Amino acid sequence: MGCHLEKRSQLNLRSHHPLLEGLMTCTNCHNPHGSDTQSLLAKASINDTCTECHSEKRGPFLWEHEPVTDGCTNCHNPHGSTQSRLLSARPPFLCQTCHSDAFHPSTLYSGTGIPPAGAAQQMLGSSCTNCHSQVHGSNHPSGSRLTR
């Protein structure tokens, strides 16, 4: 941590892996002695490193979510985040950087969608994942929209 001071700040954010609590260490994910990956990861890729502990998200699923297959860090910051679940930005805005289909995906969400002005199901509770809850992939035959 002496050389990676910005990581120390991230580990203090509300959403973080339990490194400061002593239940994980940097070497759970990184190999400081050398690795074939750019971030000295302990495994061959970002996803291989993450699914070492989050094996349920590994798939393959019938309906895959392409950014997940591409790399977990497309949506998550593993060192810490101001948002829940280590998300790199706040939903629904994070989701809308990739999804802008007609109707609700392209809607501008603002203070009109929260009480007392309103109650948008894309903003309150778990935001987009209130409905699209299988965001890491679905194995349901009717789950192509990651809702099943």
Added chain:
Amino acid sequence: MTRRYSHALPLFTAVLTAPVLAQTVTIPENSLAIGLGLNSLDSYRFGRFTGITDDGPFAAVQLDWRSTPTASDAGYWSVTGRNLGLDTGGFTLDYGRSGRFRFFLRGDQLPHYRFEDGKTPFRGSGSALQTLPANWVGANSSAGLSTLDASLLPMQVDKQRQRLTTGLTMQLSDAWQFAGEYRHETKQGEETLGAIFGSTGGNPRGALLARPIDFETDTIELGLNRTGARSQYSFSYNAMLFSNHDASLSWQNPFNNPQWPSGASYRDGAFGQMALEPDTRSSQLQFSGAHTFDDGGRLSGSLSTTRLEQDDRFLPYSSALAAPVPLPRTDLAGRVDTLVASLNYSRTLSRRLLLRLRGNYTDCDNKTPQALNLRVAGDAANQADPLSINARRNRLYDLQTSRIEADLSLRLGGARRLAFGLGHESKDRSSVDVARTREDTGYLKYNFTAGSRANGWLKLSHAERDATAYDSTIPLRAGHNPDFIATLIGDELFENDPFLRRYHLTDRDRDELSSSVNFFPTDALAFSVLAKRSADDYPDSTVGLLDSRRRNLAFDLSLNPGTGWQASIYYALDDYLNRQAGYARSGGGNPTPFYPASVRLPGNAWRVKSTDQVSTTGLGIDWDLLDSRLQLGLDLSDADAVTTTESASSGLNRAPLPAVSTLIKNVSLTANYDLGSDRELQLNYYYEDLNSSDWALDGVTTNTLSNVLLPGNSSPAYNGHLLLVSYVLRLH
């Protein structure tokens, strides 16, 4: 002699949340520590990683017992236990003979408590089958669920991970070594999951449930290594089996709707069903090696092949209604093969010049069979027609990545060094908007040392990613019936705004400037500064992420006068900014098309700017008193994070959003007092004050949303105290 524990008592782990990380708790080797503690607060959040979630007393034991090394016996053993009696408890057994073999058995636990203040009308919350009370009154929206309030029960969400690991290493000969490890992990508890049932006009009805978590993962790693004077190589086999004991989640539909087919509403006793994570298995073979040549050059590389498979039996299209057309397959027969190859070479070209070359190739080949599924949207809809948008073919995402890098490091006079590097990465993808991206990177780094009083570095890097033609019709074509695609024209061929550029696929310019300097003005004083600025720009984006900015600034000051005390203080300021753009396409039954650009309405365009501002301050002091019989440590920290979101549009209705904030202050105090006669008394105190606000949670109740029942949990706010007193006895 003492040994530093990173997994100390839970209070100690809380101590570690203090920003001054230099302070860790030490316990003596060969000792038994019995601790009695008191927690002031009944809170999941306060104890989310310690497991101490109930107010009142608690106890914890820790043990360190090990053999005494002797010159005549190479054997050794040790038994350690930490946090015994608590959710974070663990142990390690170690037995071996130096230079011959080592055997170990280790148990670890990791709790994660999320929230306990949720409410749900479902009976069996946290299980795979969740029902409503007998007097439930169904309605078309949450406002009409007249028995909801009277039906609510507490809903909590937490998980516990337990892992047992055993391993053996054996020195087979002077050159050959065997290493084997087996891990068995269970994860049990609950997690939130949105369970959706039916819809009207695109508005689904559902509930956020506590789903069951009951996972098992078994992992085995076997390796044979050869170590020679100049060459090292190894063969290894790795297998992982993941099992989910709940294949599905079923819940009773709380809603009635006149538009739904008969059999789909609450009044019909309908249940919805979701598929939970399938069982998977993977196996990997790997060879890696390295050789040092006569000229000092070193060549290393690895080759691995991995197969990932999944064939869980599919659930039916709908659990509520009959689907006339059967499933195309009974299971996925999913298979993904991955090949990874890497080659590295480094050589000292001269006394001053070092060259490093690296190459990496990854081929992720999804060999899963494709099929056309006639989906049922929600459980309350008729099955899709094969020539409709709801007839879906599973997309296969293949990914091939090639990367080469070269670094040259030049040693200058006066302990200065200049490094320069170039890299190129190419990614080929299938079934997505962009078939290939290429990225070129370069950096320049200067390291310096000014005697024994200062050192530091400055680094400048730049990267440019270029995408081949961005074709937004590819995902639609890849995921639907070709006969249906043939019926589409113009705007209908896009399942996304054609002007959207997904940020991980489109062109990107990335610049980063960072520097760190360490000063040591006296032997007792050290001062460090880190400054970092990075910028990502997406020049082709008119919809989607436009740019991101990151700024980090950190100061550290530590003082160690060598007179029985030392202190450190730090401050960090971090700014994160994202700007994105959108275009609202909505309204009526025939909304204005996205495409072509000439038909777009300027007033429907919007922008959002999201900013995170984080400041972290910490102070730590350690004292050594009474001829080292008393050791005191004090840590104070303050971490404030505020997220603001601003929107802009000339024609769309909008209103400001309140900030989302988390303010955490904590204090930790530790005291170790040597009682003499191999006894020690330890005292630990931890205080945390947390205040947070979140517009997605605050003031939101179970039925705030008209179509989705929420737990209604609120953002945490509390202050809690934790006190632990431990009696430590040396073992002989």
